[in-house]
Amino acid sequence: xxxxxxxxxxxxxxxxxxxxxxxxxxxSADIQSGRxxxxxxxPSSRALATQLGVNRNTVVEALQLLLSEGWLESQQRRxxxxxxxxxxxxxxxxxxxxADTPQSHLRIVFDDGNPDTRxxxxxxxxxxxxxxxxxxxxxxxxxxxxxxxxxxxxxAIADMLNQERDMRVTKDHLCVTRGSQMATYLIAQxxxxxxxxxxxESPGYCTAWKIFEHRGARxxxxxxxxxxxxxxxxxxxxxxxxxxxxxxxxxxxxYPTTVTLSxxxxxxxxxxxxxxxxxxxxxxxxYEFNFEQPPVFPLAASPVLQHSIYIGTLSKVxxxxxxxxxxVSKSEQLLRNIAALRYLIDIQGDNIMEQAILELIRDGxxxxxxxxxxxxxxxxxxxxxxxxxxxxxxHVHVHIPEGGLAVWLSFKHQVDWTLLFKKLKRxxxxxxxxxxxxxxxxxxxxxxxxxxxxxxxxxxxxxxxxQILKHARIS
Numbered sequence: 138x139x140x141x142x143x144x145x146x147x148x149x150x151x152x153x154x155x156x157x158x159x160x161x162x163x164x165s166a167d168i169q170s171g172r173x174x175x176x177x178x179x180p181s182s183r184a185l186a187t188q189l190g191v192n193r194n195t196v197v198e199a200l201q202l203l204l205s206e207g208w209l210e211s212q213q214r215r216x217x218x219x220x221x222x223x224x225x226x227x228x229x230x231x232x233x234x235x236a237d238t239p240q241s242h243l244r245i246v247f248d249d250g251n252p253d254t255r256x257x258x259x260x261x262x263x264x265x266x267x268x269x270x271x272x273x274x275x276x277x278x279x280x281x282x283x284x285x286x287x288x289x290x291x292x293a294i295a296d297m298l299n300q301e302r303d304m305r306v307t308k309d310h311l312c313v314t315r316g317s318q319m320a321t322y323l324i325a326q327x328x329x330x331x332x333x334x335x336x337x338e339s340p341g342y343c344t345a346w347k348i349f350e351h352r353g354a355r356x357x358x359x360x361x362x363x364x365x366x367x368x369x370x371x372x373x374x375x376x377x378x379x380x381x382x383x384x385x386x387x388x389x390x391x392y393p394t395t396v397t398l399s400x401x402x403x404x405x406x407x408x409x410x411x412x413x414x415x416x417x418x419x420x421x422x423x424y425e426f427n428f429e430q431p432p433v434f435p436l437a438a439s440p441v442l443q444h445s446i447y448i449g450t451l452s453k454v455x456x457x458x459x460x461x462x463x464x465v466s467k468s469e470q471l472l473r474n475i476a477a478l479r480y481l482i483d484i485q486g487d488n489i490m491e492q493a494i495l496e497l498i499r500d501g502x503x504x505x506x507x508x509x510x511x512x513x514x515x516x517x518x519x520x521x522x523x524x525x526x527x528x529x530x531x532h533v534h535v536h537i538p539e540g541g542l543a544v545w546l547s548f549k550h551q552v553d554w555t556l557l558f559k560k561l562k563r564x565x566x567x568x569x570x571x572x573x574x575x576x577x578x579x580x581x582x583x584x585x586x587x588x589x590x591x592x593x594x595x596x597x598x599x600x601x602x603x604q605i606l607k608h609a610r611i612s
Contacts, residue, residue, distance in 0.1 A: 144164065160195070182196045243565050248569065257506075265496035269496065290491040290494070295311060298449075312472060320448045321385075327475050329352050333355070335383045337386070338385075342385075362396075366386055375413045384417050387421070387422060388436055389433060392422065395536055395543060407442045417442065424449065427511065427540035449464075514588055528599050529546070
């Protein structure tokens with residue numbers, strides 16, 4: 138029986154995450170990467186415990202979790218093997234917090250806030266592509282362009298930011314990227330040095346956290362409440378020893394809780410940033426869709442804020458497949474460094490796509506689509522809230538979002554997360570795993586996106602979730 142020579146499992150004994158969960162996450166990651174293929178025999182629990190220097194019961198608990206989730210299978214008198222038929226790769230799959238990977242056989246997919254691609258202006262976009270290829274100088278678009286994006290497109294974005302978000306920027310303050318995630322990566326590489334500290338919201342956007350950790354930065358988690366990040370918790374960390382270089386946050390609709398940072402705390406943050414010199418990295422991932430009242434202007438719009446970087450995206454406005462994001466900074470040196478790095482890894486963005494989106498901005502298509510989409514999502518939000526209050530009132534408190542594409546549920550009781558996701562999988566339902574926004578296993582809530590689902594599937598999904606929570610509830 139061929140067993141792997143060694144399982145590369147790193148245990149962080151200072152982590153808040155239980156050791157058995159770390160072991161399970163490492164093994165499932167090896168399975169997903171292909172390092173452990175279907176049918177591979179695992180070491181015995183005793184051998185693995187000896188290798189890792191942990192109690193055998195800890196290893197048994199990790200293996201039992203993987204068995205229950207379908208990553209492993211037990212064969213009588215032979216041992217434990219990687220399952221021949223692996224479970225679907227969905228967000229977190231209860232052990233590793235992997236990103237959403239919707240599968241065709243899933244019946245209902247609650248993502249964490251994706252737009253409805255069925256209402257995307259596809260026909261108008263196709264028309265724009267045809268128009269730009271009919272231009273007499275179309276051959277010019279086929280060559281290399283500026284690494285920060287086409288000048289006219291950057292100017293259009295700057296005009297939008299100035300007119301709708303009071304930002305007072307020019308095209309020379311912008312760099313166009315392939316989505317907000319690329320913008321975050323460029324910022325991390327050019328702003329941070331290994332060993333720097335960065336403040337982050339907790340719960341928060343773990344994908345960004347991984348980008349900062351990849352750069353070698355140390356994360357300092359700051360709690361969030363109904364008014365956003367707890368600014369009073371930041372000051373004790375602003376010492377020479379911690380070397381705080383930046384703060385990454387989502388103040389307009391905090392990810393995942395959807396709360397808006399209060400005006401008082403905004404003022405406090407700006408004062409702290411100016412006094413201590415750390416940069417505020419503001420990720421404004423879904424500014425456009427507002428239901429109740431005019432949106433709050435970004436922190437970056439403040440004329441007194443000295444150190445800021447603003448991240449925005451058009452992917453949620455048009456369609457996720459169109460990877461168009463941007464970052465804004467008034468630091469000339471930082472932008473030069475970002476442009477140089479962007480040139481090394483990608484040379485330039487999608488010049489033709491930028492030209493097509495520019496056409497849609499100029500002819501008013503984008504503005505009309507935002508108005509239409511806002512009404513569309515408002516109706517879905519209202520339905521979602523009504524269903525949650527009707528079916529899940531014994532289980533959750535519902536934070537009613539003032540905009541955006543997702544709702545935050547905080548639980549009134551403890552939840553057996555393993556059982557919850559096991560039953561969801563049996564029903565072919567996907568929801569984002571809390572590992573997407575929480576490093577510990579003390580999950581306090583769920584973020585459910587409603588934008589991409591039909592009203593019928595929203596209703597069916599919430600009804601099923603209510604039934605499952607009756608069994609997964611821990612008093």
